[in-house]
Amino acid sequence: MSGVVLYFGMSGILFVSGMLLIALRSNRIFKLIGMNVMGSGVFMLFIALAARSEQTDPVPHAMVLTGIVVTVVMTMVAGALITKISSHDSDVRADHE
C-alpha cells in the first residue's frame, strides 16, 4: 500500500518535470521528450489509482493502453513537424548568411 503512495508522488514529479523540460529546454526534441514524460506522469496516476483496491481495476489499465498508443502517434506527428520546421529554419538561416 505504501508503495502505491510512493508512485503516486512520483506521478506528480514526472508531470511537473515534463512541464519544466518543455519550458526550460529550447531544443525541440527535448521538448518532445518532456511531453512524453508529462504523459507518463498521468499514466502513473491512473495505474496507481487502479492499484489501490484489493482487486486491480482493469478499466484504467485499458485506458492507459489506449493512451500509450495515442502518445506514440502524437510523438510521430510532432517529430515530422519538428523536422519540417527545423529544415525550414536552417534554410532561412542559410539565406541570411
Place this chain on the structure above:
Amino acid sequence: MMIDILLCIMLLIVLGSLFFVKRVEDGIVLFLFIGLVMCLIWLRLDAIDVALVEAIVGTALLTAVMLTLLQSHAVNESESGKPLPSLLLYLSLGGAGAWLMYQIFLQAETALGEAGVLTFERLDESGIEAAVTAVLLNFRGYDTLLEIVVLYLGWMCVSVLSKDPHTEFLYRIPASFMRARLALVVVPVSLFAFYILFQGFTSHGGAFHAGAMLAGAAMLLVVSEQNVQHRWLQRIAPLLWLGFGVFIALGISGHLVEGTFLNYPKSMQSDLIFFLELVLTFSIGVLLFKTFRLFYQMDYGPKASDTPETTA
C-alpha cells in the same frame, strides 16, 4: 518496498539529468531508460498489460522514431541558455497540478471503482477471460475503434508532412552481413507476436502488443536493407484498411442483429472478437510500420547531420 524506493531513485536521477545533458543523443538514451524503468514500475503496480505495451510501443518503437529524428536539423539547434520569463508561472502551475493530483488520490475510494466492479461482474458475458482485453474490445469498443482512427490520422499527417521521400539513408548496414542474421531475429519476433496475441484471450496480451511487434520486425528489415523497394512492401498495403473495415463492419452487423452499434451477436461473440483481434494485429502492424518508414525516408535536407554545430 526497497525495490520501489530504488526504482523511484533511478527515475529521479534520469529525470534530473535530462535537464543537463547537452547532446540530443544523450537525451534519447535517457528517454529509453525512463521507459525501461517505467516498465518495471508497471510490473510492481500489477499492470502487466501496460508493462508489455510500454516496453514494445512506448519504449522500443518510440526510441526508434526518436533516433530517426537525429537526421533532422533539429539536432543542431542551439540552446538559448537563458531561462524563460514564464518559469515562475510553470512552477506554480506544476505545483497546482501536483496538489490537484494529491487531492484526487485522497478522495478516490480504496474500493474498486464502479466500472471495475461491472467489468468483473459481467466478464462472462464478454466472451473473453482476460479482463483488460474484454474492456478494450467489448465493453469500451468505441475507445479502441477511435484509437485505430487516431493511428490512421497520424499516418496521414506524417505522409502529408514527408511528401517527397528521398532514399539516401544515413545509417547503412551492409546488406550481405545482415541478411543471414536477420532471419534469426525476425522469425522468432513474428512468432512471439502471435503468441502474445493469443495470450491476450486468457491472460495478458492483445492486438496492440502483437501488431507493434510485427511492425518492429518489419522495421528491422527496412533499416537493415539498402534497397527498400521490395515487393512485400506493396503486398501488405491492402492490410492497412482491413482492420478498420472489419471493425466497422462488425459494429454495423451488431447494430442490425442486436440493435446497438458494436454490440456483437451473443452466440458467436468469442469467435468474432478473436477474428477482429487477428485482423487488427496486422492492420496496426502495417500502420505503425508505414508511419515509421515515412519517417525513416523523410527528406531531411542536404547534409542534415553532416554539418557541424554552426556558430549561432
